[in-house]
Amino acid sequence: MLPSLPDHALTELGRTGGSPETLALLARDQDTRRLLVLRAVLDGATASPACSPGARQRLREDWALLEEAEAARTGPRGRAPSTAGPSGPAVRTGLLQPLLGSWAQRVLHTLEAADGDPRGQRDLAAGLDHFGAVTAAIAARAGTPFAVRLTAHAGTLVLPSVGALHTDDPGPTPVDTVCRGGRLTLRRPGAADVVVHLEDGVGAWSGSRAWTSAYALPGLLPGTGPVPLDDLDPYRTVHGGPHYYGLSGPVTLDDAARKHWLQAWTGTATALRLGGEGRLTEAAALLRCLVPLAAPPGQSPDGRSHGACSATRPEAFGAVLSSTPPNATAFATTLVHELQHAKLAVLGMMVTLHHSDGRARYFAPWRPEPRPYEGLLQGAYAHLALADYFQRRALGEADAARRDEAWGRFAGYHAKVTAALPALVGSDDLTPRGRQFVEVMVDTHERMAAITVPRAHVVRAREYVRAARRLWVQRHAVDVRRSRE
Structure with a gap:
């Protein structure tokens, strides 16, 4: 059941603030909606004529792997899927990652348009293949052993929170994936195996040049988890390009760019606190993911771009999209701005x-x-x-x-x-x-x-x-x- 919003919470939000309880209420509303949307994807794909029998079977197997990962942490195996799907702590974090909401929205839209449309059917197949990678990443994080066949698209297989395998083939490429003892082995035709060692939180290391580890920034407050800086997920921006005023496209960061983000991030908690302790508390409670964007078009006479852009996406609660922040104060200002959009978007869903x-x-x-x-x-x-x-x-x-x-x-x-x-x-x-x-x-x-x-x-x-x-x-x-x- 979706939570209701009491009057005192509406007043807090009207002041652009929010107590920890009110912020938790917003998050709980979005988490519940996410699980319902994921169940809608499962039901919609199962019933859609655009979804092949093989794809439907694979989706059921992916869902079963989530159930297995959950049961390994919380109780007996063999339970039937709940109305909204797996939701305990072992699986919940993976299902609630912001960009999976973007994926779900895209797949639901594709399900409506894919019947009889070859391009739509290809998009749907790629979308369902991505869910297989998501479930593999969640199961790996939960410590559940498995052996599955995943599919890389456009030369990349992204395992959210883990990293990305780069292939030489732009078309669909099968990747046999085995998880044992905190280690992933990725095997594809005509290439050497890639062995990936999982790390706590976000990321995984490998000696292969074909692998890029996911990256995260330290938590804003002591004891809080790392904040993913996601430059890998294929669903991190709107399908077909940016649809926001003045917004640039996604960017993949090199080591120097990641260090620049870290440098600005290191002072952001202090900069937020200078504008009131509530701003820091708010960011720590609501921010779940950062998506780096390229600098917006336009250059100064020195040939360098000095502009900035940022956005949130209602279907990706907890994600803030931003071009590289020049410093901590600018980063804090961006977070204050964008988190208000996130709060108001949730409020508009509740009331x-x-x-x-x-x-x-x-x-x-x-x-x-x-x-x-x-x-x-x-x-x-x-x-x-x-x-x-x-x-x-x-x-x-x-x-x-x-x-x-x-x-x-x-x-x-x-x-x-x-x-x-x-x-x-x-x-x-x-x-x-x-x-x-x-x-x-x-x-x-x-x-x-x-x-x-x-x-x-x-x-x-x-x-x-x-x-x-x-x-x-x-x-x-x-x-x-x-x-x-």
């Missing part, structure tokens, strides 16, 4: 906040084009959290230059939210709980405004919003009027 028709007609000073109501709400919520973060940094900063910089960032974010709130509050599309949520946002915004800010920053921020609004009206006022007619 109906509005009944907007989705037409893009609202001014948002952080985007050049009109936004739909949901987009305006998402942006205002993330900017409100960033205003809170930088105000707390400014109030606690002893160094005058850094304090002044933090006040400038606060003023900019706060002014942008000021411009968005009237449209949010004035909408007739809000539900009662949606109005409660937005009114808490307003109250939070007003409380921030009660603290004195250096006037020069306030003036610059307000003038920026005015200029953005004038330009927006020149470009879009006619189109917006037409959309309302």
Whole structure:
């Protein structure tokens, strides 16, 4: 059963915060939905005419391997699959990894479109083959011995949380995989065996150049698990390329790039804490995976890209996609921003906040084009959290230059939210709980405004919003009027 959201949790979230109990509630909702979606994939593939008898049999065998791995840790073997599938601690971590949600969404979409479509059937076959690799990785982590045949596609076989085997064949390539005693042996036609030694947490080492180990960053807090930096999973970005404004594509990291990520990550916990202990607690509770992206298009005169981009995906709860962070403060800012999107996406699944028709007609000073109501709400919520973060940094900063910089960032974010709130509050599309949520946002915004800010920053921020609004009206006022007619 999906959990319900009490009013006090809605209020906490409206303030852009969340107690450990509220954050755990969001995670529990998403975990339950994930298990239900995975069961829907199993049932859909079993019933789909686009799924071959061999593929259906293989999927049942994969599911049975999960059951075996679970039973080895929790009790007797031979149980029938539960309604939602295996869910105990031995298997749960693997099934709840964020990017498996992206895989499930893609497969469900492919199941709907694959019947009679050769390309769709190939995509479906590749998707179901990937689930075999997922189950093998989970069973290996659980210490369950097995011998299975996996399939590499596009020259790579990815075992999530373990690593990737690179082949020379771009087509489907069978890979016989044996797991014994914490060691994987990968055998493919015409090539030497690759022996992989599992490591605790994330990653596995091998002496073969055909193998790339999965990589992870240390936990944000003492005692917390590592955070995967996943540059291998084939489902880490949207199928067909980025579908987000200003978002670049995925990137595979070399050793130097991984070290750069680690360097920025090492100071991120401290940078988060400077904006309030709750920001660090929130990140430690919700962040499950980082997906590196290439720098966005566009270069400075020196020929180097200085831009940045980041995103979350509702179907991949716990994952943050980001280009390489320049430093810890920028990394912390990205996490604060993106985790608000993640929280609000979950809240929108648990509670109906509005009944907007989705037409893009609202001014948002952080985007050049009109936004739909949901987009305006998402942006205002993330900017409100960033205003809170930088105000707390400014109030606690002893160094005058850094304090002044933090006040400038606060003023900019706060002014942008000021411009968005009237449209949010004035909408007739809000539900009662949606109005409660937005009114808490307003109250939070007003409380921030009660603290004195250096006037020069306030003036610059307000003038920026005015200029953005004038330009927006020149470009879009006619189109917006037409959309309302």
